[in-house]
Amino acid sequence: MSAENVPPLIAAQLNYLLNHFPLPVKIEQMWSGSKNYPGILDRFTLVVPYCLDFLKWDLIYDAELPMCAPDIIFGAEDETFHQFVARGGVDGEGNSKSPKNCLSDWNNKDPMRLMVLVQQLRDLYMSYQRRRVGEVDDDRLKFEISTIVSREGIEMHMSSGVEKPEEVKFSVPLLDMNLNKMVPGCPWRHQQKIYLQVVYPVGKKYVSTPSPPRLKLLSTSELKTLFSIEEVKLPSWLDGMCMAEYLPHLEESLEKQVLEAVSLIDVRRRFIEASALPFGRPIEADPVFCRRATFLAASGVFTFLVHFFISTQFPKQQPTLMLQSSQHFNSQGAPIKSPHLNEYPWSPRWEPLQMAERIFEFLVDEALSFKRYCNEAHHQH
Numbered sequence: 001m002s003a004e005n006v007p008p009l010i011a012a013q014l015n016y017l018l019n020h021f022p023l024p025v026k027i028e029q030m031w032s033g034s035k036n037y038p039g040i041l042d043r044f045t046l047v048v049p050y051c052l053d054f055l056k057w058d059l060i061y062d063a064e065l066p067m068c069a070p071d072i073i074f075g076a077e078d079e080t081f082h083q084f085v086a087r088g089g090v091d092g093e094g095n096s097k098s099p100k101n102c103l104s105d106w107n108n109k110d111p112m113r114l115m116v117l118v119q120q121l122r123d124l125y126m127s128y129q130r131r132r133v134g135e136v137d138d139d140r141l142k143f144e145i146s147t148i149v150s151r152e153g154i155e156m157h158m159s160s161g162v163e164k165p166e167e168v169k170f171s172v173p174l175l176d177m178n179l180n181k182m183v184p185g186c187p188w189r190h191q192q193k194i195y196l197q198v199v200y201p202v203g204k205k206y207v208s209t210p211s212p213p214r215l216k217l218l219s220t221s222e223l224k225t226l227f228s229i230e231e232v233k234l235p236s237w238l239d240g241m242c243m244a245e246y247l248p249h250l251e252e253s254l255e256k257q258v259l260e261a262v263s264l265i266d267v268r269r270r271f272i273e274a275s276a277l278p279f280g281r282p283i284e285a286d287p288v289f290c291r292r293a294t295f296l297a298a299s300g301v302f303t304f305l306v307h308f309f310i311s312t313q314f315p316k317q318q319p320t321l322m323l324q325s326s327q328h329f330n331s332q333g334a335p336i337k338s339p340h341l342n343e344y345p346w347s348p349r350w351e352p353l354q355m356a357e358r359i360f361e362f363l364v365d366e367a368l369s370f371k372r373y374c375n376e377a378h379h380q381h
């Protein structure tokens with residue numbers, strides 16, 4: 001949050017929320033709602049991850065009274081979501097009727113307050129959706145919920161509307177492993193997770209065999225630098241199966257693949273280290289995931305960079321190479337680069353040093369073609 005025209009008290013709360021919330025929340029839109037201070041931003045659309053999708057909530061502050069708590073406007077499809085009352089009344093014995101919440105004793109000087117408020121509302125929203133799903137008149141769904149209710153971290157969402165069929169979506173976190181700790185020097189700020197999304201159409205009473213749920217594997221976005229979810233083949237869902245039967249097989253297979261993905265970091269590291277023998281030390285390399293490295297090379301007086309892009313499927317999949325001249329520039333002043341190169345001798349069974357040496361040999365000829373390409377591109381400008 002670097003917008004200069006956000007009042008400092010509000011900016012402090014938003015910054016704390018964006019930097020400390022356990023999930024990656026973001027501000028999608030900012031605008032002004034003040035007649036007297038039209039340039040001051042005091043309205044914000046907050047995007048909150050929930051059930052492998054996003055909730056969009058509008059935070060409505062008052063630029064003229066920035067010390068006051070914000071109002072929060074929820075999405076149109078959540079009009080029955082009644083969150084807590086700001087000031088809970090008391091019963092005859094003096095006990096609070098509504099649970100204590102951070103709106104009832106808002107402290108504008110405490111930058112944590114907004115984060116705590118959003119966390120409370122998200123927890124309440126989770127309970128609200130769980131209650132809605134529990135009210136669905138579908139025996140299979142009731143059974144599914146009863147078998148997995150003890151699993152931690154499951155989120156569920158009931159979607160219905162005029163345009164779309166009724167369905168219930170589950171987000172099931174998989175693998176009780178701390179993926180962040182498995183990668184030494186890991187730069188990830190948020191905890192990385194893999195989820196199974198399970199979508200059940202709400203059953204019609206006259207259907208004898210209910211259709212199987214739609215299944216999809218998803219992960220937090222940063223995890224793809226280590227492990228490609230797209231490569232995972234889901235086990236088949238057999239007739240009459242339930243989630244409690246399905247999940248153990250899936251998790252067992254997934255755990256093996258994640259452990260293999262972690263071990264492949266070292267395989268890529270050995271390849272980069274071996275490449276230093278023919279090419280010299282890399283001038284840049286990704287030390288954590290070992291997915292990228294750049295070497296300086298020369299062909300006579302022509303010097304150029306060789307960029308290696310190494311996939312998570314290495315060594316089955318060979319690195320993609322790209323050459324970049326250090327002497328030729330286009331009309332915008334940017335260095336001239338080659339197209340991506342993949343057509344060179346390769347075998348995943350070679351030792352790392354042999355892989356590196358064969359690439360080096362290939363580049364002896366390729367450097368001459370690239371030099372001609374650079375000269376032609378340079379003269380065209």
